[in-house]
Amino acid sequence: MLRPNAFICSLSLTFAALKKTAQYKGTTLKFYVGEQDTTIFAGAILNCYYKGGWLVLPKYSNLNQAVANVANGYKAWIGGSDIYGEGAYRWNDGEYVEWASWHPNEPTNNEYQDCITTNHRGSGKWDDDMCEKLHGYVRQIPNNKASPQERSKFRAFTGQNATSYFQAKSVCQNRRSRLALIEDLYTFEHRVPEIDGSSFAEYWVSHQQDVDSCGTISHDGISNAHCLQALPFICEQVAPYGLSVSDEEATLEIGSNFNVECSASDFPTPDVKWYRHNVYVAHQKRGVAKSTLVLDNVNSENDGMYVCKATNEVDGERSITEGYFWLGITTILG
Template identity: 55%
Template structure:
């Protein structure tokens, strides 16, 4: 019987981040990541620290478009955002020290109920309207992280195939491909090395990234190295949730009567299915292919203005994973 040891990427305390990541999106060169797992609902200060540890900050939606994107990614549940008046009642500031100028408060908020509501959360179920809440309440939160600091660890799952499956690099690569995955790819966050001590020890395992024709990459308790590609070794396969999603124009302004095309592409293993939606409804006339979709607006009218959501979906370990992107279309009537 085939020996298979399955391992989700971050073990022990690290697996919390993977399971708690509910949804993610990309907008304006940053990733929006919504966390709301069982062990990852947090008080305001802990949410702020968690985002910092992930290489970003608690999201600061300083305009309508970013706020709409945050509401979409947090899909109907209360979530902390990075604003408060804890240093002066009624004087709301973002965590970067800037005053809150644009706001999206609910009609009766902020009200400082009980003289104990200093932190801002958003409720996507009410169109991303804001509430002031006690900072010690525990809810989910949205992090805003530069794309350059995005960790691969949260979006992939590894499967370790042991000694009974030892084979050449090329056969291991094909084996993974036949299971809608790939040979695990070493990343800058050293996630494979973190997996090694508790899972594969000193044994060498094939991973991706051949250095030249005669040698291929392995990982072991001693780190990444190379050896003869035909040597029979066990190996590690990897599936990757949708990532590096790109929308061709996130904030276009289109003249009434003209035609406009917007494209969306996303990577992942297996290749994700990509579709466009508006107000939760599939946008008609899409041109779709592997990992991409585009739609064309012909003879643009005023009612075509609004928020369009590109959603990329695949399955990792049998569970659906998704990533979103946005195009906020504005329509103008340019007079001659």
């Protein structure tokens, strides 16, 4: 049995590197891992808390499969343990674990192996592991609380680039960006690399107040200025966000027809495609920042999980956000 205080005293929180994002059932799933970004079980809980949300609770099969997919094959912490009673596994919200996806011969319930990981020797399979081990983790957060800016890249245009608010928006758009939507000083002061800490210059950001008054930010805070004033400005590239799947689960009769639309927002505009078993689905109708999965005359071979991937490049790096659709097939018994 875990000694609860054995690892808390040595806990140190690190800024986690977000590796992959998915959206499912009104929540966003974010996977963090890396040489400097793995953590112990308690660290995963606290990182999720301080960044908003919680360590994911995959209480049913489809969510568990989504978590396994966003963790991309890595072994990762999920929010369950038997810390307070050997073999009596509970989720971090206090509920007992009823549905489970243990790997064969797991959990072993060896001494001090009290915390649950996913992707143990197989996609979505769980293992009980020592809570002091270092793993990545999956954070879950309501969509309306999830900021797309965790994967944003900012660029400041200063000096002779100073211009009006509306021209600044046009310059950003021509660079496959948007005028930055910055709502807090921490992002401005710590994530915009060209910002001079000793300067109190105002920068245009995307907060227009009215026809004549437009949003600015400086080390003094968020404010506004006359929109035609010449100011430096900040552009922003954003990884795919606002991903929407028209239906996330459906059970169809053999021979039925069904369409599922997936769309996403970001800057630059995303490439949206449907996949199944990591293979591009031929039967889809693609448009700008969207794609419709076309399922005609379905049969038993069409059931299972479909993945919508919205992809773009942010500062030269490929960024992906996923959405999911599960299809079940039934027959009419006559």
